[in-house]
Amino acid sequence: MKEAKYHKKLPDGQIKCLLCPVGCKLKEGEEGVCMGRKVIDDKLIATNYAQVVSAHVDPIEKKPLYHFHPGELILSVGPNGCNMFCRHCQNWSISQQKQRTMTMMPEELVSLAEKENSTGIAYTYAEPFIWFDYLMDVCPMAHEKGLTNVLVSNGYIHLKPLEELLPHIDAINVDVKSMRDEFYKDVCEGRFRVVKNTVERIVRAGKHIEITYLIITDINDSEAEIKEFIDWLAGLDNTIPIHFSRYFPSYKMNKPTTPIKTLNMAHAVAKNKMKYVYVGNTYIEGTSDTLCPECNNTLVNRSGYFTRVVGIEDGKCSKCKSKVDFVL
Numbered sequence: 001m002k003e004a005k006y007h008k009k010l011p012d013g014q015i016k017c018l019l020c021p022v023g024c025k026l027k028e029g030e031e032g033v034c035m036g037r038k039v040i041d042d043k044l045i046a047t048n049y050a051q052v053v054s055a056h057v058d059p060i061e062k063k064p065l066y067h068f069h070p071g072e073l074i075l076s077v078g079p080n081g082c083n084m085f086c087r088h089c090q091n092w093s094i095s096q097q098k099q100r101t102m103t104m105m106p107e108e109l110v111s112l113a114e115k116e117n118s119t120g121i122a123y124t125y126a127e128p129f130i131w132f133d134y135l136m137d138v139c140p141m142a143h144e145k146g147l148t149n150v151l152v153s154n155g156y157i158h159l160k161p162l163e164e165l166l167p168h169i170d171a172i173n174v175d176v177k178s179m180r181d182e183f184y185k186d187v188c189e190g191r192f193r194v195v196k197n198t199v200e201r202i203v204r205a206g207k208h209i210e211i212t213y214l215i216i217t218d219i220n221d222s223e224a225e226i227k228e229f230i231d232w233l234a235g236l237d238n239t240i241p242i243h244f245s246r247y248f249p250s251y252k253m254n255k256p257t258t259p260i261k262t263l264n265m266a267h268a269v270a271k272n273k274m275k276y277v278y279v280g281n282t283y284i285e286g287t288s289d290t291l292c293p294e295c296n297n298t299l300v301n302r303s304g305y306f307t308r309v310v311g312i313e314d315g316k317c318s319k320c321k322s323k324v325d326f327v328l
């Protein structure tokens with residue numbers, strides 16, 4: 001049993017978990033709301049350590065990461081549980097419900113990634129930050145074998161554990177759900193400020209980051225909010241790839257599917273300030289390929305999850321020779 005890092009004992013004998021802002025206070029035998037940590041024999045145990053709910057080899061574009069090793073395959077694994085409780089969760093059966101898991105110790109996971117000729121390991125499907133103790137063991141081991149570590153996350157973690165984990169991570173896709181704290185509170189039981197801090201910290205660390213924004217009808221789809229989102233990101237770095245994603249009714253949310261015109265509006269707003277903007281979960285012509293921001297040469301061609309790097313040579317646009325923003 002692995003003792004979990006980041007917690008403190010309270011005067012009343014309870015243990016407070018300090019990994020994420022949920023801040024669970026737990027008595028003997030109680031489990032955190034993410035289902036990953038539990039007090040056993042007066043210790044906070046990472047009960048989700050090495051417990052894998054799902055494992056697949058996916059195109060890295062599926063994370064989505066479009067500018068990190070394009071066209072490569074990545075072994076993708078996920079924990080059971082999450083520290084947010086989004087009413088529209090697409091993966092609610094593994095993020096919000098207990099599921100049977102398989103045990104994969106760090107060395108087993110790393111050797112599976114090597115066997116699969118994977119570019120690395122993606123920690124995804126549910127929330128990887130609740131796997132902190134596992135990640136702190138697996139990620140350095142993966143690096144030793146020349147594999148990359150990729151997170152797909154809601155960004156809901158305290159700064160200290162984030163700082164500890166970041167040196168072991170190569171690329172992250174953060175799901176920004178809205179620019180409004182009310183959205184985070186009402187729809188996800190989270191807080192926007194924390195996610196904002198996480199994104200800004202990752203950018204400052206110089207890590208490869210891409211952002212996903214799921215546009216939900218009537219909730220986070222106003223032009224004003226999209227503008228605010230883009231202004232914030234453009235102020236950080238206008239080369240961050242943005243993935244607008246089309247919402248379909250799911251779990252406890254039954255708002256209508258996002259209209260194509262809303263996705264087109266978001267794409268147009270973002271293109272005013274950001275260099276790389278994509279629309280996913282549907283097909284809209286001209287929103288999947290990557291064009292050179294200087295000369296419009298097609299750098300990467302994408303059809304579904306079939307990806308071809310067609311216009312990059314030696315890290316530059318093959319036509320105008322300007323630098324392109326890819327990790328290859």
Ligand code: SF4
Pocket residue numbers: 017018019020021022023024031032033034035036037082083130
């Ligand atoms: S990581 Fe899990 S146990 Fe810890 S505070 Fe967050 S939700 Fe609670």
